[in-house]
Amino acid sequence: MSSTILKEADRVMTICNACRYCEGFCAVFPAMELRRTFSDEDLKYLANLCHNCRDCYYACQYAPPHTFALNVPRTMAELRLETYREYSWPHAMKSFFQNNGLLVALITALSVVTVSLLTLLFQGHDVVFGTHTGAGAFYRVIPYAAMVVPFMALAIFVLISLWKGFATQWRTVGGTPQELKHWPAHRQAIWDVLRLKYLDGGGYGCNYPDDRFSMIRRYLHHAVFYGFMLCLASTTVAFGYDHLLHRPAPYPFWSWPVLLGTLGGLALLAGTGGLLYLKRQMDRDPAAPETLDMDMVFTVLLFLTSLTGLLLLCLRATPLMGTLLIVHIGFVLGLFISMPYGKFVHGFYRYGALVKNAIEQARENN
Ligand code: SF4
Ligand code: SF4
Structure with a gap:
């Protein structure tokens, strides 16, 4: 799995975990709050828990054009696609x-x-x-x-x-x-x-x-x-x-x-x-x-x-x-x-x- 996507997901979740403004929108943020750091497995789990409602994108004060350029739905969607590849059988x-x-x-x-x-x-x-x-x-x-x-x-x-x-x-x-x-x-x-x-x-x-x-x-x-x-x-x-x-x-x-x-x-x-x-x-x-x-x-x-x-x-x-x-x-x-x-x-x-x-x-x- 591309470490670039995992690194970006880790960066995004770490910032969100300090902010927590979006915790009422979905299950991702309460699940995130149970963790201080994020393993690759945690990030893959959170990516599939995200329902892509986009509420956290428009609510976020760190979304583009802010220099943090936080884009939770896009990051989660990219990571989800990676998990589809990883889990596929054969x-x-x-x-x-x-x-x-x-x-x-x-x-x-x-x-x-x-x-x-x-x-x-x-x-x-x-x-x-x-x-x-x-x-x-x-x-x-x-x-x-x-x-x-x-x-x-x-x-x-x-x-x-x-x-x-x-x-x-x-x-x-x-x-x-x-x-x-x-x-x-x-x-x-x-x-x-x-x-x-x-x-x-x-x-x-x-x-x-x-x-x-x-x-x-x-x-x-x-x-x-x-x-x-x-x-x-x-x-x-x-x-x-x-x-x-x-x-x-x-x-x-x-x-x-x-x-x-x-x-x-x-x-x-x-x-x-x-x-x-x-x-x-x-x-x-x-x-x-x-x-x-x-x-x-x-x-x-x-x-x-x-x-x-x-x-x-x-x-x-x-x-x-x-x-x-x-x-x-x-x-x-x-x-x-x-x-x-x-x-x-x-x-x-x-x-x-x-x-x-x-x-x-x-x-x-x-
Ligand atoms: S998406 Fe933005 S506003 Fe929402 S918790 Fe993360 S940093 Fe905070
Ligand atoms: S886009 Fe995903 S992480 Fe953001 S509020 Fe919706 S379900 Fe939660």
């Missing part, structure tokens, strides 16, 4: 976080092209552009084995990769296996995640997209988070319908998979669309330039995945179904492949930092 994939936006865009484009070519090659023009309705209609375009087997294999790899990354982070920040079984800390961390507590800036919201306090970023993140969870629930229920009840898709609108997927897709569309709009307006001074493309491409990918999913639902009884299914599956494939090596990982590492924070705070209060 470790050889760490270079994926270099030019991440471009790589994820290329992989997604390649996924869409590959699924299109393979389907046209094996199924033919008439099947892809024909009209298919009734149970099993999707499998007539992309056969069951071609749809399920690669995604199952990929899902297992993604889960192992995310778990390995999480375990490395836990070890790196000094967590023990016993502490990982601290259920009250998990309960607290889950509650913090469900509320996105640290996007509320101590009750005022984020300074996003500019120096005014606003809850909009928090609400849009809620839409993305719950939209994603609803889509995951929809896929899980559909998997159960198909494999346990032997009822293959497509399902009627008033069925659980479609209702959950529609609600989730709309929430994802609204959340990612709103975040993309805000990203274009945002003040770039508190942002780490290296992370901008990664954030943007991940948000665009989520947006396009939900958009093609909803279009597929609306147009599934028309000759456009085959094309939309291919494009949607291509986007989902791109999303799956890049999951352990892109912006998606931030949720896991932030969760790890929140668990550690809950353990520390519980100890402090006893």
Whole structure:
């Protein structure tokens, strides 16, 4: 890991620890105040605890143009990106976080092209552009084995990769296996995640997209988070319908998979669309330039995945179904492949930092 970033994070936290003006904004400052000096592990932990609300940047009397040039959100974002590289599994994939936006865009484009070519090659023009309705209609375009087997294999790899990354982070920040079984800390961390507590800036919201306090970023993140969870629930229920009840898709609108997927897709569309709009307006001074493309491409990918999913639902009884299914599956494939090596990982590492924070705070209060 670049010692320049760690040195800067150490300088920033040391000044903040003497000042402590921002202690009400988030969990980073109370966690910082438990320390007199900062090891590399402490700094990596604090970087992932930061939710990038930017409140401490606009509140800081030492921010540029002051000669101290303190920029906590940018420093934390740069260090976070370094931790994503360090924790990635297999470790050889760490270079994926270099030019991440471009790589994820290329992989997604390649996924869409590959699924299109393979389907046209094996199924033919008439099947892809024909009209298919009734149970099993999707499998007539992309056969069951071609749809399920690669995604199952990929899902297992993604889960192992995310778990390995999480375990490395836990070890790196000094967590023990016993502490990982601290259920009250998990309960607290889950509650913090469900509320996105640290996007509320101590009750005022984020300074996003500019120096005014606003809850909009928090609400849009809620839409993305719950939209994603609803889509995951929809896929899980559909998997159960198909494999346990032997009822293959497509399902009627008033069925659980479609209702959950529609609600989730709309929430994802609204959340990612709103975040993309805000990203274009945002003040770039508190942002780490290296992370901008990664954030943007991940948000665009989520947006396009939900958009093609909803279009597929609306147009599934028309000759456009085959094309939309291919494009949607291509986007989902791109999303799956890049999951352990892109912006998606931030949720896991932030969760790890929140668990550690809950353990520390519980100890402090006893
Ligand atoms: S960011 Fe600035 S104002 Fe806030 S605690 Fe640090 S030094 Fe103080
Ligand atoms: S950007 Fe927000 S979450 Fe991060 S350290 Fe500053 S106040 Fe805390």
